[in-house]
Amino acid sequence: KQEVTQIPAALSVPEGENLVLNCSFTDSAIYNLQWFRQDPGKGLTSLLLIQSSQREQTSGRLNASLDKSSGRSTLYIAASQPGDSATYLCAVSPLGKAAGNKLTFGGGTRVLVKP
């Protein structure tokens, strides 16, 4: 059974510092990995999706890497801003069309960027 872990559960940094968020998974037979942002009381917003054949994806200040062999992904957010304060969740989907692209989520990392 796939298990996804995000450590630390919470993180506080001063504005301008780079953020490094970690995600680990136990089964490397994944189809893709997706990073989400969740604001308090809100739904999930997709940030980046990395296919299993890719090593990284970039969007603006965000960069996500994927190392399937070690079962790890890292989300980097450059030059953090108070508006980056949110909970960040990673999720993986299993291989196989019959698997229906079901996501297994980590518990999330709650980020606070202090002005």
Add this chain to the structure above:
Amino acid sequence: NAGVTQTPKFRILKIGQSMTLQCTQDMNHNYMYWYRQDPGMGLKLIYYSVGAGITDKGEVPNGYNVSRSTTEDFPLRLELAAPSQTSVYFCASSFIDEQYFGPGTRLTVT
């Protein structure tokens, strides 16, 4: 496009009552999903569907039922509500890879 919409936004149920959470997407996605999120936790899959007429169980299906009669709609039915079903429920849809989420329904069972 409205994306994924969910109704209601909030609901309080008494133990033993039943209700249906509605989910609609206007992106013509084949895949649809229901997740629940307990406080301070990640999301867990309840049920999913790969197309109209096809549904299957996820990780935590007990106490829930679903149907998928159209591509757009994927309602989640709670029968005999229990306090353990107090949670935030999210519906999502996808074409192939990237999943798009609705705003959620916050349900309290007392």
